[in-house]
Amino acid sequence: MKEATPPSSIAPPLGFTLNGTAVTVPVPDPDVTALDVLRDRLGRTEVKRVCDGGACGACTVLLGEAPVVTCLLPAARLAGSAVRTVAGLGPDLHPVQRALLDHDGLQCGFCTPGFVMSAVGFVDSWRASRGDVRPDRDTVAEALAGNLCRCGAYAGILTAVAEACTGRYDTDPDTAEQPTRNGARARVTGQARYTADLLGDGVLRGGLVRSERAHARIGEVDLGPARRLPGVFAAVELVQPDRVVRHHGQEIAAVAAVDTATLRRALDLVRVTYQPLPAVVGRQAPGGPAVYPPKHRGVPRTGEATLPVPARRRGNLYGPVRVFSRRRRRAARLLRERAGHYVAGVWTTSGQSHTPFEPHCCVAEWDGDRLTVHTSTQMVGMAARLLARHCSVPDANVTVLAEHVGGGFGAKLEITPETVAAVELARVARRPVGVVLDRAEELAYGGQRSAAEIEVDLLAAPEPERSALRVRAMSYGGTAVGSQVASLCRSSYPRLAKDLQDFNVVDNSPPAKPFRGPGGPVMCWALEQAVDEAAYGMGADPVDLRYGWTDDPAMRRLYQTARTQPRWRDRPPPGTARGRVRRGIGVAAAHWVYYAHADTRIRVSVVDGCLVAATATQDTGTGAASVVRHVLAGRFGVGLDRVRLELGDSRLPPGPLTGGSAGSASLAPAAADAAGRLQAALAKWCTAEFGLFQARPASEGVVHRDGLIGWPELLDKSPELSAIGRRTRDRVPYRLSPLLTGGLAIGRGHTGAVMLAEVEVDVELGLVRVPWVWSGLSVGTVMLPELARGQCHGGVVQGVGLALFEEKVLHSGTGAALTTDFDHYCLPGIGDQPEVEVHFEESGFGYSASPGVGLAELATLPVAAAIGNAVHHATGWRPRDLPLHPWRVTAGVRR
């Protein structure tokens, strides 16, 4: 990529050694960073750009022997140095890489190259000075404290790095050759290519002009000066049809230029005339100036609803949605009569930014009326169809590609503005255009879990029939509506009478998006603490009360197992801990919906003796793609080395979007079905080819009158054959037909989780640590336990973040986010990772076409609530507001 050179440049070219090879790069601009040089000039895309502020460590390389962040390092400092990136570790894997593969110390992989380099620096120096001794957990955490992982793979990383110090991984274990996780080897070696890595030569850099106002009518958008700037290839307007912007940062225009420096200058040249409109941000929004005119069509949806239900509107207030109540009149009567233990309270939660480490990004290219889009998305198939509609071209003209996706968590489940911008700019420029959000944009506008205020009235009696619940939840989704929090209480404690009311408030702030278990952790934070308070108020054990309120046999078994955990069994009465650091333990439970994408299809082909499975889904770091390989390897009795996946391409047979924890439950039955069909085809082929008699496919291979030909042997001999399998139906009808939802089915039954969290609260400093979590889940049979455990760990880390640290803060006047970097938006670090014990209650779902169903969302639902209950147990103070900032804790405990 060419950079515009300021005329005053006199700096000599920069020379240094990169991965053992001498390189020379002209660096005329003193503000160019080492990351700019490595990633953008030299194409070392394994060096990742995530926070661009020194906090996350994704851009870590070794400078000499020392791990350093390259995003804060002026390029000039590289002069004469030796730089090593993850690509320079080969050809053999470093022990750290082998250990990470063996302990599944990664998910989406976007932070992995940086983690590897920090760990290599630590492990090599540790072994040089101390020998092959295993360091303790906190020593590793301290050494890796400069690296963040949004997926929450810390538990595996901690174990892997400690093990790498012992010398155990100096040679390849079998797992390093074929790790359980799909794509893992490419990720630990930095070879995995993400959309953000595709902005090489010949790709124009696009960027967005954003509203400086919270609410305004857009007058003129003057793109002329930007267009006239040399090096600018396109400038387009992105204003909505009604020409109103409704939140700070809303997209107004986009520009594409030859490089980022020119782009920045061009963006500054775009002049926008605003006619300000009255704006409102925050809790006073219901009575504030209207965000939307009456009868406005096209109010965006947060996507935070299990089943979207339209709601009445009064000004900025939408709701209530009450259709998920059960025996509402009975609930009202019981709550009025109060024959039992009555608990009432209001709980609040904050906005939680998704901030996937690969930001929203897109590279688009037109060829006539055919469009190819690389985009970091959780839905390649759906994205292609939506883009075709957006561009008014036939579906077949649009291809969406996403080979590796660096995390999504729900933020990448729609056609997002950077993709629209790249597509429009590429159309005008007639050249490929890439748009990548920077971290400030990602944190401010990339999506967040709605903040909420939840009012709970609970009448509790040991008998569920005499108990009742009223929940009124107010969700603050920015400009978007449709969130459900109270409604999610329907599946908890089904025998309680319930009045569930969901309200949504719109204001002039960026729209919320569905975040892992949308509404769920928020619902649990209120409901599960109310149940806890009721139990202790009644003198009952919180596990016993919940046990008595459920008929679900799997949940009952989970409660029984939880009850026998020594830390729970031997706990003191609540609020009796004394001293400055008080330990406590809390329980919380949750349910989630069993979703499956009924349309899922997988094509399995035999190519050169290997199986190639193809489906239009994407690998964001969940275990779902890996499940496909394991199903096929199992059915054909071959190693994983003989099963390849083709994913991330909308032209492939339809696959599931990554959402609703539906991946494995959609893909596993389709893979099994495809295997069966391919085996039938193989049987047919070999009958003719070898002249077999009475040949039929069996589990080991093709059985015929005179013996058996095993599947591995048949794969070796087979010509190119393929078969398409589809997700077979469950043996009972879906609760919600996929015909109503465009493919997403809701299956019978709910998944369930019971979690215990232990906390240590320093009541003087207000610091809460979570040393231990027990995560018990009922999701049927677990297909890949090691990856499923990783999902549970990630769910716990994100729950710890929600509980203790994460809060998207908006300026009350403008709605501009104040938390636009990782200094101010605080993600949990590796030192905040609890020890997590995962327990799978493997029963139920025998009627499902899939052995087990999804768990990713379930695994994060009760975490914050269990922590809240543990804090109460430790201190006697009932937390109400998230996150548990030290100032809230000290104030609460003092009261």
Add this chain to the structure above:
Amino acid sequence: MTPAWRTKTLRAGGTDLTPLRRSGIALGDVVDIADLPGCPELVGVTRRGDGAVRIGAATTVTGLTGHPLLTAYRALTDASRQLATPQVRALATVAGNLLQRSRCPYFRQPGFSCLKRGDAGCDARSGDHARAACLVGDGCVWPHGSTLATVLTAYEAVVERLDQPALSIGDLLGDGAVRDHALPEGSLVTGVLLPDGTGEGSAYRRVSPRRHADWPLVEAAVRLRIDSTVRSARVAAGGVATTPVRLLAVEDALLDQAPTVANLRSAARLAGAEWRPPEATAYKVPLLRTALADALESAAAHAGESMVN
């Protein structure tokens, strides 16, 4: 003749300047200190004849950790292990850390009013500011970002400059009301001098929500000389005001007292007694008192060990 660099922005590790230039807050020409002609030794730790220790301005934070000449300066070396992240500490320099700009989000982002960017008002004062200072005047309300500034305040460090008289650490930092430091334009910090630390006990205590790699809500650095009673005490607090604060009332209360836990804690309770903190940050005062009590106990224990050695 004034050398050209004296009118330019000097860059050491660049870990703070880089994002500031990217966001357009820091402007003008940049000169890397490594490229300065005729510059004295800027990197390394040396011990002088009088026992004082000199730390070169461009010594990295990692370069302090475990340095053999700094074993008597435990508050400094402990702090050097806790600030920022390992990958930043390997690049960030001592002087750069002292001269870093505010970490206030209203300063770092465009679109807000900020005294330190030359505006007339301060949006942090009226906006969300739970992490702001608890001892505030009419100026800026955000605490100084430098942990080393807090520690070096406790050490009463002297700041050397090239061809110019040395400054006290307090004079270098100034009052923080509208500037993050008071170093005159055209000055180059070449090193910091620490008094002989032999025989004293010191400690650094940081209170951060996250276990590692987090900014402090409050922090305390203390030095004690103990000879059956406290012979001298130096106590500094960070995270509470626009520049680190020496807590003289605490120091006075410690003097000539036996270093019992009760005495140390009652002295710590004097911290911030006369402050009038804003409501949102009043929580920092009790946090500071606890952090300070922890630090004093740790320093007293350390002083005991130092005497035995």
